[in-house]
Amino acid sequence: MSENCYHCGTDCGKQPIVFDQKYFCCNGCKTVYEIFSENNLSCYYDLEKSPGAIPAEIAGKYDFLDNTAIAEKLLEFNDGTTHVINLYIPHIHCSSCIWVLENLNKLKTGVKSSQVNFPKKTVRITWNANRLSLKDLVILLSSIGYEPYISLEDYEGGKKHLNRSIIYKLGVAGFAFGNIMLLSFPEYFEVDEFWLNQYKPFFRYIMLAMSLPVVFYAASNYFLSAYKGLRSKFLNIDVPIALGVLVLFIRSLIEVVSNTGSGFFDSLTGLIFFLLLGKFFQQKTYNFLSFERDYKSYFPIGITRVKNGEEDSIQVYDIKKGDRLLIRNEELIPVDGILINGKARIDYSFVTGESDPIKKQSGDKLFAGGKQLGGAIEMEALKSVSQSYLTQLWSNDVFTKDKAEGFKNITDRISKYFTLTILLIAISAGAFWLWKDLAKAMNVFTAILIVACPCALALSAPFTLGNLLRIFGRKKFYLKNAGVIEQLAKINTIIFDKTGTITSSKKSEITYEGNKLSEVEEILLKNTLRNSNHPLSRQLYDILDANNIITLDDYQEHTGKGIEGASKTNKIKIGSAEFVGVPKIGSTKKTSVHIRTEKGYKGKYTFYNKYREGVAHLFSQLKKGYDLAILSGDNESEQENLQKLLPAKTKMFFNQQPEDKLNYIKFHQQEGANILMVGDGLNDAGALKQSNVGVAVSENVNVFSPACDAILDASKFNEIYYYLRASKKAMNIIKASFLLSFLYNFIGLSFAVSGQLSPVVAAILMPLSSISVVVFTTVMTNFIARKLR
Missing domain, CATH: 3.30.70.100 (Alpha-Beta Plaits)
Structure with missing residues (x-):
């Protein structure tokens, strides 16, 4: 006699594989079973008979x-x-x-x-x-x-998928609820004679039959969720609901079978109907807010377009099919395209998780999400950009798992013992009424379980933070996810990079000292700078005269030091004095970029920084509630100016390499600091990742790093204080909504424990409480938005 496979249900044949006293048709099915068993997921096989079967x-x-x-x-x-x-x-x-x-x-x-x-x-x-x-x-x-x-x-x-199962279940529950209420009228009005003598048992069994699809189909998700939670030794929010439904059904079944009463089928089906109705409206509201907070269309990342030999910066969502795009070192490829010229070394780790660069030749296809490593390349766009795809890459949980370890959100902390407390109250009250009034005991027990459902509690944080996420996006502050807001509210230390962060890369004055460059050297300088995204490189590139665009034979960028390029026999190094091999002369402390070619040292460009508008006022606001620090890779040339501009207690550190910034943050975190790092997203990648929240300031440059938790449009730099303040107020809104939920639960429990609340009324109140919390959080977060400039 042949056996059926325990996993897929197919015939195992004459030589089945036996494992754990179960039969399997192949090693594949046996392996799946082993994986499920080893990870406490064997309950998967309880969902339906032969769940792994492949129907014909x-x-x-x-x-x-x-x-x-x-x-x-x-x-x-x-x-x-x-x-x-x-x-x-x-x-x-x-x-x-x-x-x-x-x-x-x-x-x-x-x-x-x-x-x-x-x-x-x-x-x-x-x-x-x-x-x-x-x-x-x-x-x-x-x-x-x-x-x-x-x-x-x-x-x-790009249509949204609609899961219609809840609509079908709502229809089944509504149909049964309406008909059972109709059949229950003679019971309500105590009609005797004709009803009592002939049809009472018959109609009670009809109500029992109608309740079966409601309990075992419409309410099935509550049972499955509660069962899986208990198997994982976790009391989720569906446990009290499932218990209440089960108690009502068993009690009603016993009464009908024993002919001692009509049961509570009206309350039972009404309860499930209103639970599903509340869930349906919550889902509709959530989908609406999810659409509203779709901040991807505001994403600030820009790209350089080459048109008629001229370069201009455009927003990525303005890219059209056929546009010629310039991709520099460390820049993200925003759209699928064809490589036209340049040497491409593409890092697709954002997309595939594999960090080995892939070399591409002219004519090869490039995919959105890859990052160019090396010199600049030019490509032709094959289609318009997908903002949602770019943001999906940026928001990839792979890059946030390390930072999120050990961080518990407010809902997890507050609702940890909620379900357990409600179960204890329900059991205690049920035991009391069981001793005092048997008829009321079951109603009290069920009403408590339903009226105290923590759905409102669970919805407070997602709706508050989700709505604020959308609002921040409109204010040009783009967060990876809603959890970043919660972490922003805990910040007590803020660290700023200097170049490209508190200074503007578009307003600096630059002077040159040294020997005049030849035409060949000027072309090589311009084209080497063209490959780089460093703020100083971009500033210098913008002021130099237009030169012929050439493809470099070699390009290298040394983080925190400088860049070098080569074309034919000509070579150039651009960066710090130490990088180009020039001894420091005197005590000059100006920010300078030195130039050396194969013919020797040529000279230096000196930068006179222009600070962003409102920097002094911003630091004055922040000093009241935060420890402030400047970590700069430049020398001390600006220390005197910064001391005049910034509050007296602001710490300043210069000549900081990227690893120095990272180690500084790590040390202070060990001392208990919650750190917000504000940088330019390039040399600060390590510091941004190490910090509790990393914010990259964007001047419409396509520097795309998973290290940062937020991207701030440079025009809104002086609004950082208001974003932090709004984050703290959002946490207060969540706490207030928790109090509202607890107040509702306290009042509802008072009536339920005293036996004055029926299960069906509790089921009506439960979704209303959830909806009231959603309305409260949405209105209050919109009120906060008005306070943001």
Whole structure:
């Protein structure tokens, strides 16, 4: 007698694989079972019989994915070997789903990595196309119960996916609730005679039958979520709801079967209906706010466009198909295109996670998200830019996990013991009424569990921070995620870089001292500077006369020191005196950039800094609540001016290498400081990543680094104080909404414990409380926005 595979349900044949007293058709199914078991996910097999089965219709369902033209439209990245796709998975609903989907590489060797976006129910997968086709990947997902929703129209139009399951469940619950209420009227009005003698038991069983799809279908997500939470030894917010529904159903079932009463089927179905109704409106509100806070269209990153031999800076979302773009060292490629000239060494680690640069030749295709390492290149755009794609790369959780370790958000801290407390209150009150009035005990127990649902508590932070995230975006302060606001509220120390941060790279005065450069040297100087994104390089490049554009044979950038380039037999070094090999003469402390060619030392450009408008006022505002410091890679030339400009207690450190800045931040963090680092995003990458919050000031330059948590438009530099103040006020709004939620719970519990609140009324009040919290947080955050200049 043959056995069916425990995992996929297919016939194991005459030689099944036996493991853990279970039968498997192949080692693949056995491996999946082992992975689930080792990580306490064996409850996956309780969801349905043979969840990993591949139905016959799926075998040919995805044949269209073998079509290269169709697959290309779905892929985000394709270099021939590495493919990246973002798939919508409607069935993602809990932490177990996240674990399974983020460990696909353990199920298939071709999968390199996978990352779940839980709110959007999407998974972003990177895999080796030589080992696994897109069709095989989709079938793999379907076989483990996570069939993706694929529609080319949605992918091309960017439409939002709508999960209709909650609408279907709401319809089932509403239909049953209405009919059960109708059938319950004779019970309400105590109609005897005809009703009592012939039809009472019959209609009670009809109500029982109608409640079954409501309990086992409409309320199924509550049971599944509660069960998985308990299996993981965690009391989530669905535990009291599931317990309340279960208690009502069992009590009603016993009464009908024993003919001792009509049960509580009206309250039970009404409860689930109103729970789902509240969830539906919350989902609609959340989707609306998610759309409203779509700050990607405000993203400030710019790009240099080459048109008719002239270069101009444009916002990335103004890029059109056919535009010729200049990509400098360390700049991000914002859109798919064709390499026209230059030597490309592309780092696709933002996209694929692999940091080995890939060399590209003229005519090769370049993909959005890659970062050029080396000299400047020119490319032709193949399509307009996708802002959401760029922001997705920037917001990638891979780059924030280290910084987020040990940080607990306010909801986790406050609601940690909420569910446990409610369960204790419900059990205590239920026991009391069980002793005093058996008829009331079940109603009291259920009403407490429902009225104290912590949904309002759970919604306070996401809606407050999400709305403020959108508002900040409109004010040109762009945050990676809402959690950054919470960390901003905890800041007590602010560290600023000098060059390109508190100084403006567009207003400096520059003078030259030294020997006149030849025409060849001027061309080489201009084109070497053209490759660099350093603030001093950009300033110097802008003031030099226009020269012929040439492609360098060699280009290198030495962080914190300088740059060098070569064309044919001509070489040039640009940077600090030490970098070009010039001894320091006298005690000059001006910020200078020295020039050396193969013919020897030529001279230096001296920079006279212009500080950003409002710097003095900003520091005056910040000194009242924060420790302030300047960490500059330049010499002490500006120390005297800064001492006049900034508050007396501002610490100043000069000649700081990138590692010096990082170590300074690390030391003070160990002393208990919560540090905000404000830099230019280039030499400060290490410091930005080490700090609690790293802010990169942007002058419309396409420097794209995962190290920063926020990008601040340079025109809003003097508004930093107001952003910090708004973040602190947002935390106060969350705390106030918590108090509102606790007040509601206290009043509701008072009525529930005393037996004056029925479960169905509690179910109506619960979503109303959640909606009131959403309205309160949205109104208050909009009020804060009016205070921002």
